[in-house]
Amino acid sequence: MEVKIGDIVARKSYECDLLFRVVDIKEKDGEKEAILYGEDVRLMADAPFADLLIVDELERQLREKKEQELIEQSFKLFRQDYHLLKQKTEYRATGGYQTDKDFFHIPGRVLHLDGDPVYLQKCLNLYERIGVPVHGVYCEEKEMPEKIGALLEQVRPDILVVTGHDSYSKSKGKITDLRAYRHSKYFVQTVKEARKKIPHLDQLVIFAGACQSHFESLIRAGANFASSPARVNIHALDPVYIVSRISFTPFIETVNVWDVLRNTLTGEKGLGGVETKGVLRTGMPFRLIQEE
Known part of the structure; x- marks a missing residue:
């Protein structure tokens, strides 16, 4: 059976460690080659047909079940952190529970640009489940720098x-060379354009990057959090957990980097950042918001 666009495949040369979605097919030196997007990690790759194995439905279901278990575990840990943050905020708003004040919360609003429409939808579903207000936009990585200002x-x-998707190619240059990365330069340009509009790190919190992205360049460009310090793959949903924690942290508190990373699916090898203030705001009275 020949590989076609939309198939879920694995690479034999990598012992079928990751599942990929075939998004395009090209011909190179007379040999067919597939352009691949990771199913669960934000990695873009290419591989000759001879290296690909089409994954059957049963194997996909088994892997998806394991993946869902990891996501649920991470979500459970996030909810625990969220409830602790909520209790601290309520304690402060009520003067140590001494008064029964009628208050409300405004979590930080997220603009999520994603180079993969499938991943974007997965992220939007998780934002909704967590309760983070979000505006999602599918946009090819190379178009992001020119579109970010208006957005x-x-x-x-x-x-x-x-x-979106990214990857490092050793054959294209050293690990320090931005040109050796598939999409890092576009992420860097997008962050720089955003910082022209809003320079301060606490007025606009930025997460940037994907699998194996040039972490140092993204941080220098003005990102608060980025991937990937050890040039490893990151999970598709990791950006959601990072920014959701910031969205629900009061603006008078600083978010410790480790507190943000410890509940992600990738951890500190794939994600990093700088101390950043939260963006949640508390107001009152709640009844006026309800009446409107």
């Missing part, structure tokens, strides 16, 4: 996510 003016977010 910031339109959405006016507190948090910006710039992600």
Whole structure:
């Protein structure tokens, strides 16, 4: 059976460690080659047909079940952190529970740019489940720098996510060379354009990057959080967990980097950042918001 666009495949040369979706087919030196997007990690790759194995439905279901278990575990840990944050905020708003004040919360609003429409939808579903207000936009990585300015003016977010697919190619240069990365340069340009609009790190919190992205360049460009310090693959949903934690942290508190990373599916090898203030705001009275 010949590989076709839309198939779920694995690479024999990598012992079928990851599942990929075939998004395009090209011909190179007379041999067919597939362009691949990771099913669960934000990795873009290419491989000759001879290296690909089409994954059957049973194997896909088994892997998806394991993947869902990891996601649920991470979500459970996030919910625990969220409830602790909520209790601390309520304690402060009620003067140590001494008064029964009628207050409300406004979590930070997210603008999420994603180079993969399938991943974007997965992320939007998780944002909704967590309760984070979000505006999602599918946009090819190379188009992000020119579109980000207008989107910031339109959405006016507190948090910006710039992600999609990426990869490092040793044959194209050293690990320090931005040209050796598939999409890192576009992520860097997008962050720089965003910082021209909103320079301060606490007025717009930015997460940028994907699998194996050039972490140092993204941080220098102005990202608060980025991938990938050890040039490893990151999970498709990791950006959601990072920015959701910031969205629900009060603006008078600083988010410790480890507190943000410890509940992600990838951890500190794939994700990093700088101390950043939260963006949640508390107001009152709640009844006026309800009446409107």
